[in-house]
Amino acid sequence: MTAEQPGRPRRGPGASLAxxxxxxxxxxxxxxxxxxxxxxxxxxxxxxxVTIVFxxxxxxxxxxxxxxxxxxRATPPSQFTLEHFEAVLTPETMFIPLWNSVLLSGGAAVTxxxxxxxxxxxxxxxxxxxxxxxxxxxxxxxxxxxxxIMVPVYSMFVQANLLDSRGATTLFLAASSLPFGIWxxxxxxxxxxxxxxxxxxxxxxxxxxxxxxxxxxxxxxGMAVVGIFTLVMxxxxxxxxxxxxxxxxxxxxxxxxxxxxxQYGAIQYGALAAYSLIYSLPVILVYIAASRALGSKxxxxxxxxx
Amino acid sequence: xxxxxxxxxxxxxxxxRPSGRPSARRGGxxxxxxxxxPALFLMLVFFAGPIIWTVWVSFTNAALTGVNAAQPEFVxxxxxxxxxxxxxxREATLLTVVFLLGSGVVGQTVLGLGLALLLQNRHPAAxxxxxxxxxxxxxxxxxxxxxxxxxxxxxxxxxxxVFEFLGAAPxxxxxTAPLFAVILANVWKGTAFSMMTYSAGLSEIxxxxxxxxxxxxxxxxQVVWHIVLPLxxxxxxxxLMLVTLQTVxxxxxxYVMTAGGPGERSTTLPLLMYKEALQFGDLGxxxxxxxxxxxxxxxxxxxxxxxxxxEEVR
Numbered sequence: 001m002t003a004e005q006p007g008r009p010r011r012g013p014g015a016s017l018a019x020x021x022x023x024x025x026x027x028x029x030x031x032x033x034x035x036x037x038x039x040x041x042x043x044x045x046x047x048x049x050v051t052i053v054f055x056x057x058x059x060x061x062x063x064x065x066x067x068x069x070x071x072x073r074a075t076p077p078s079q080f081t082l083e084h085f086e087a088v089l090t091p092e093t094m095f096i097p098l099w100n101s102v103l104l105s106g107g108a109a110v111t112x113x114x115x116x117x118x119x120x121x122x123x124x125x126x127x128x129x130x131x132x133x134x135x136x137x138x139x140x141x142x143x144x145x146x147x148x149i150m151v152p153v154y155s156m157f158v159q160a161n162l163l164d165s166r167g168a169t170t171l172f173l174a175a176s177s178l179p180f181g182i183w184x185x186x187x188x189x190x191x192x193x194x195x196x197x198x199x200x201x202x203x204x205x206x207x208x209x210x211x212x213x214x215x216x217x218x219x220x221x222g223m224a225v226v227g228i229f230t231l232v233m234x235x236x237x238x239x240x241x242x243x244x245x246x247x248x249x250x251x252x253x254x255x256x257x258x259x260x261x262x263q264y265g266a267i268q269y270g271a272l273a274a275y276s277l278i279y280s281l282p283v284i285l286v287y288i289a290a291s292r293a294l295g296s297k298x299x300x301x302x303x304x305x306x
Numbered sequence: 307x308x309x310x311x312x313x314x315x316x317x318x319x320x321x322x323r324p325s326g327r328p329s330a331r332r333g334g335x336x337x338x339x340x341x342x343x344p345a346l347f348l349m350l351v352f353f354a355g356p357i358i359w360t361v362w363v364s365f366t367n368a369a370l371t372g373v374n375a376a377q378p379e380f381v382x383x384x385x386x387x388x389x390x391x392x393x394x395x396r397e398a399t400l401l402t403v404v405f406l407l408g409s410g411v412v413g414q415t416v417l418g419l420g421l422a423l424l425l426q427n428r429h430p431a432a433x434x435x436x437x438x439x440x441x442x443x444x445x446x447x448x449x450x451x452x453x454x455x456x457x458x459x460x461x462x463x464x465x466x467x468v469f470e471f472l473g474a475a476p477x478x479x480x481x482t483a484p485l486f487a488v489i490l491a492n493v494w495k496g497t498a499f500s501m502m503t504y505s506a507g508l509s510e511i512x513x514x515x516x517x518x519x520x521x522x523x524x525x526x527x528q529v530v531w532h533i534v535l536p537l538x539x540x541x542x543x544x545x546l547m548l549v550t551l552q553t554v555x556x557x558x559x560x561y562v563m564t565a566g567g568p569g570e571r572s573t574t575l576p577l578l579m580y581k582e583a584l585q586f587g588d589l590g591x592x593x594x595x596x597x598x599x600x601x602x603x604x605x606x607x608x609x610x611x612x613x614x615x616x617e618e619v620r
Contacts, residue, residue, distance in 0.1 A: 119345035122338035143607025145555030175352035236447030
């Protein structure tokens with residue numbers, strides 16, 4: 001913006017020619033000009049309006065969860081109370097489903113990280129004949145909708161007698177995040193100089209040793225991204241456990257909140273808000289911590305941008 | 307770095323490799339097959355298996371219960387002809403396209419890109435507040451987002467509060483305009499992703515290009531239209547592709563908010579698939595819908611891979 005002031009060294013030769021040809025044309029567009037100020041005001045007004053609309057549903061949760069007489073509007077609580085939290089913080093409604101969520105998403109995240117590091121290593125380091133098609137297939141698979149294969153997966157689970165098995169559900173969740181995990185891990189390992197490993201090989205280390213002692217420690221941030229990504233995705237996943245798990249004791253919080261407060265459930269707004277808060281809090285905290293620790297790389301844009 | 311071997315022909319054996327990666331022979335087949343095995347096993351069993359099974363079942367009359375559950379028969383293209391003749395399927399396809407265009411293309415892309423553009427060069431505090439709120443909506447789990455929007459769109463809910471404030475009559479959104487309701491919710495939930503990718507893309511556009519255009523007398527809109535958007539084309543294409551893949555498979559949000567109703571008025575393809583296969587037990591039909599969904603998504607995914615192709619895979 002400052003380039004419009006005369007005499008700035010940043011101006012290219014073409015730019016000065018153009019200004020010279022039409023003196024005065026660009027001057028009103030300086031940052032202090034009324035049109036720019038007006039444009040800036042409009043921009044802030046639009047941003048404020050959008051932010052308020054985005055904020056309203058979120059505000060409702062915060063207010064209704066501590067409001068003694070919660071309504072459907074996002075109004076500040078008339079009387080502060082914690083009874084909604086007390087009401088939902090019981091083993092049956094909250095603790096068991098949360099623990100099931102921890103088991104499912106933790107298991108899926110650990111499996112995904114371990115399996116994708118193992119798979120990404122040879123894909124990054126060796127010249128394998130089938131590597132190219134495999135990587136393309138993997139990238140292709142990241143785009144395939146998991147929703148679309150859920151019906152066949154359900155039938156498979158029925159036929160293999162795996163329905164209501166937490167282990168199999170965890171493995172399926174891990175498998176569905178593997179294409180993305182391996183792809184990310186492979187790109188991450190590509191960034192670690194192979195010279196380090198060559199030095200280790202010269203010193204007599206095997207591939208396995210160099211993977212374990214050298215690559216894994218260096219790849220820790222990449223593993224964290226894959227793990228956190230899987231964790232957040234599976235924590236919020238509703239459809240997979242909704243179809244594959246049946247007994248109420250196994251249901252994670254995602255399904256439990258729907259069966260308790262869903263369309264035909266009781267209309268307890270305070271309890272719904274309190275439950276939503278507690279259930280969402282872990283992912284929000286993990287997201288904040290991860291974006292702090294890993295910087296903008298984690299904000300998905302970096303991971304997926306073309 | 308490893309890019310030194312990009313030009314090396316694949317599968318070349320022997321020690322003449324210029325530098326970089328060792329050949330697979332070092333340590334034998336086990337050295338690459340062993341670490342790859344768990345990944346291949348999981349993906350074959352849980353990913354490739356079901357897809358192949360989908361293709362097979364969509365040619366049979368398999369069902370969840372009854373005679374056809376035990377011995378499904380090959381019915382050829384019957385499921386497909388039935389599918390295309392079925393008004394329910396056509397309706398669902400139309401609803402899916404409207405949902406995709408409304409929430410994915412118009413909503414998320416226009417709003418996401420608009421927000422990214424407006425946030426450029428704003429005060430850091432303003433940037434932080436706006437992106438925290440928008441990203442907050444994105445981080446919330448899908449079920450919670452659905453339930454929140456049910457509350458927000460109720461007759462006594464927040465949106466009608468805004469309407470009253472503006473002097474308009476309240477609307478029973480989930481009943482009168484179910485598709486519009488789920489589109490709104492999906493825009494709310496998904497805009498952050500587009501906004502973040504576009505912000506990242508915008509930050510890579512060198513500022514001297516914009517400054518040069520401004521010096522030449524271009525207005526803000528002209529700069530955006532003639533300089534920024536053309537340079538952002540690749541980011542827009544890939545983001546649009548990912549958003550499309552995301553949007554065609556949205557199930558949870560719609561299921562929680564309207565369960566496809568009232569009637570069939572918000573039954574998109576994933577909802578139709580679920581209802582037919584699991585509620586009505588017609589696996590063959592439901593799987594054929596799934597296959598249709600897979601084919602559409604597969605085409606988009608292939609286009610996405612093609613777009614990324616030049617530099618990403620080595």
